[in-house]
Structures are given as structure tokens and as C-alpha cells.
Amino acid sequence: MNILAIGAHPDDIECLCAGTLALYAQAGHRVVMAVATNGNVGSPTLPSEEIAAVRRKEQQASCDLIGAELIWMNFDDEWLMNERPTRERFIDVIRQADPDVMFIHSLNDYHPDHRIAGQVAEDARIPASVRLVETSLPAIGKIPHMFYMDTVGSVDFQPEAYVDISPVFELKKRMLLCHESQDSWMRAVYGEDTSITDMMIDQARSRGHAAGVRYAEGFREVRTYPRTGSWALLPGFGK
Numbered sequence: 001m002n003i004l005a006i007g008a009h010p011d012d013i014e015c016l017c018a019g020t021l022a023l024y025a026q027a028g029h030r031v032v033m034a035v036a037t038n039g040n041v042g043s044p045t046l047p048s049e050e051i052a053a054v055r056r057k058e059q060q061a062s063c064d065l066i067g068a069e070l071i072w073m074n075f076d077d078e079w080l081m082n083e084r085p086t087r088e089r090f091i092d093v094i095r096q097a098d099p100d101v102m103f104i105h106s107l108n109d110y111h112p113d114h115r116i117a118g119q120v121a122e123d124a125r126i127p128a129s130v131r132l133v134e135t136s137l138p139a140i141g142k143i144p145h146m147f148y149m150d151t152v153g154s155v156d157f158q159p160e161a162y163v164d165i166s167p168v169f170e171l172k173k174r175m176l177l178c179h180e181s182q183d184s185w186m187r188a189v190y191g192e193d194t195s196i197t198d199m200m201i202d203q204a205r206s207r208g209h210a211a212g213v214r215y216a217e218g219f220r221e222v223r224t225y226p227r228t229g230s231w232a233l234l235p236g237f238g239k
């Protein structure tokens with residue numbers, strides 16, 4: 001299968017579904033990680049272009065750990081808008097990845113870029129397969145099935161299914177650790193004791209408690225017409 005995850009910022013996919021992506025990759029599926037914004041405000045010290053370049057490098061290193069393809073969409077951080085050029089670009093990303101399964105942000109996540117990325121991805125699902133919706137790539141032949149990723153901090157998100165990521169947890173952690181620039185940024189914005197790695201570990205553990213395993217990632221299904229799949233598409237669910 002082809003698997004596509006779309007995150008708003010570099011590091012979001014790692015926090016919310018990298019374990020699941022690692023499981024897909026290890027099972028031989030093609031994994032594509034698309035990052036909507038370039039992280040160009042994510043530094044307490046560096047100029048915008050410099051931090052964007054750093055973050056792209058960090059993101060590529062993370063993708064390389066599981067052999068995932070990176071689509072760097074390069075929208076400005078904090079300014080993702082639900083407008084025609086954005087949707088056209090998202091349609092192109094879906095056409096390039098040609099996914100069977102997609103992971104998108106929950107529509108109630110904390111950050112506007114997350115909410116917009118989730119909404120535009122969901123809205124791009126059908127037009128990606130419509131021939132006369134013309135973008136830079138031709139239409140694909142199938143409509144992908146979608147799952148919502150957990151919210152940051154698990155706020156107001158009740159998973160419907162959990163993927164046991166215990167076997168790949170260290171790999172997920174290494175992927176997140178590629179985003180070295182983000183710990184200093186998180187501390188500058190959210191307080192000295194905020195570590196993105198600690199937050200991810202706490203979340204994976206608490207979702208693991210709920211699932212009865214060591215570490216887990218939680219998901220909800222995007223329920224909409226047409227019905228294109230089921231939980232059986234998640235790693236560990238198809239048996």
C-alpha cells in the first residue's frame with residue numbers, strides 16, 4: 001500500500017503517528033510524509049530562512065530513518081490558510097503519493113495550522129481523483145481512506161483505535177530527536193520544563209495504558225462518503 005501522512009509542521013508527524021508509519025515501512029509499504037509549513041518561525045534566535053533550512057534538514061533525516069519520502073510543501077509557518085492555492089497544493093500532494101491510507105490532523109487540534117492542514121487534507125480527498133480538477137499532476141484512480149491523528153497533548157481527543165507501537169518506539173523517538181532545533185524553541189515559547197520528547201513519551205505511554213500495551217498511538221476514523229476502508233488498514237488490525 002501507499003501511506004501518506006500530512007503534518008502541519010516539521011515534527012508533528014513524529015509526535016502523532018511516526019510509530020505507525022514505521023510499522024508500515026517495516027512491513028514493506030511505501031510511506032510518504034508531507035509537511036505543510038516550513039517551520040520558518042520556529043527559532044528563538046535564527047533568522048527565518050535559516051531556521052527553515054535547518055528544519056527541512058532535520059525533517060529529511062527523520063524520514064530517512066524509515067525510508068519515507070518527504071514532500072516539503074513550504075507554506076509559511078503560522079500562516080496556513082484554507083484557500084484555493086492551499087487546496088490545490090494538497091490535491092497535488094495526494095496525487096503524488098497516490099495513497100491507500102492517509103493520516104491527517106484532527107480538526108480540533110490546538111494550532112490553527114494543524115486545524116487548517118486537517119481540514120484542507122480532508123477536503124482534498126475527493127477532488128484528487130477527479131480528472132477535470134486540474135492541478136500540476138493528473139488525477140489518481142482511487143479515493144484514500146483517512147484517519148485522524150491524536151491531538152497534541154491528547155486534549156479533547158478520544159481515540160477509537162490504538163496501534164501498538166512498542167516494537168518501534170525507540171525508532172519513533174529517534175525520528176523525533178532529529179528535530180533538534182525544537183526543544184529550545186518549545187522551551188522559549190511554552191516554558192523551561194517543556195520538552196517535545198518528554199511530551200511525546202508521556203502521550204505514547206498514556207495511550208499505551210488505555211490500549212493495554214507499553215506504547216501506543218491513538219486514531220479516529222474520518223467517517224464520510226464514500227466509504228473507502230476500515231480499521232483493517234491499520235498495522236496489526238488486518239488479521
Ligand SMILES: [Zn+2]
Nearest residue numbers: 008009012111
Ligand atoms: Zn505543529
